[in-house]
Amino acid sequence: MARDSLYPVSVKAGKPILGMLPTGWQKLSLEKCLNIEARKAYIQDNQEYDLVTVKRSRGGVIRREHLKGKDISVKSQFYIKEGDFLISKRQIVHGACGLVPKELSGSIVSNEYCVLTGKSGFYLPYMEFLSESLYFQQTCFHSSIGVHMALLNKSDFG
Numbered sequence: 001m002a003r004d005s006l007y008p009v010s011v012k013a014g015k016p017i018l019g020m021l022p023t024g025w026q027k028l029s030l031e032k033c034l035n036i037e038a039r040k041a042y043i044q045d046n047q048e049y050d051l052v053t054v055k056r057s058r059g060g061v062i063r064r065e066h067l068k069g070k071d072i073s074v075k076s077q078f079y080i081k082e083g084d085f086l087i088s089k090r091q092i093v094h095g096a097c098g099l100v101p102k103e104l105s106g107s108i109v110s111n112e113y114c115v116l117t118g119k120s121g122f123y124l125p126y127m128e129f130l131s132e133s134l135y136f137q138q139t140c141f142h143s144s145i146g147v148h149m150a151l152l153n154k155s156d157f158g
Contacts, residue, residue: 010056010093010095011094011141012134012137012138012141013138013141014134014138015138016134016136016138018135032119033118033119034085034116034117034118034119034122034127035117035118035119036114036116037078037084037115037116037117038115039078039079039081039115040077041077041108043069043075043077044069045068045069046068046070047068047069048066048067048068049066049067049072049077049107050063050066050104050106050107050108051063051065051066051067051072051107051109052064052080052086052100052104052108053088054086054087054091054096054098054113055096055098056091056094057094058095058097058128058131058132059095059098060098061080061086061099061100061101061104062104063104063107074110074111076110076111077108077109077110077111078113078115079106079107080100080104080105080106080108080109080115081105082100082105083099083100083124084099084100084115084116084117084124085097085100085115085124085127085128086098086100086109086114086115086116087113087114087116088112089112089114090112092140092143092144093140093141093144095131095137097127098128098131099125099127099128
């Protein structure tokens with residue numbers, strides 16, 4: 001069966017158009033709602049760490065591996081907490097984002113991830129809802145031009 005797109009199924013290309021807002025809602029930029037967190041982890045060779053990754057297509061935050069500090073090749077790491085919203089800077093075009101569950105609080109991520117928390121009055125779980133919208137997915141696509149192209153694999157195309 002032929003596909004309509006030159007991109008993998010996980011990529012939602014197109015012009016992002018927000019559309020009508022429900023009565024009483026207002027449009028805000030995400031920078032007015034979110035904080036970028038940077039909880040630096042100073043990696044110790046003999047300490048053990050849980051590393052996480054974010055699955056494509058908004059598949060959630062999962063444990064990637066459990067390693068001693070000496071076995072972690074990228075030493076620039078950051079702690080995450082329950083309820084943080086993670087975005088994979090390299091894979092967001094494929095929908096790699098999600099909330100950190102309780103069991104992964106205290107894990108670490110590299111600087112290839114953006115760790116976000118909500119500003120006062122912002123309900124951060126809304127980001128999971130927003131990330132499912134075509135508007136968000138197309139905005140991520142346009143923000144990622146040039147980043148994802150070098151990382152695509154032939155297996156991405158169905």
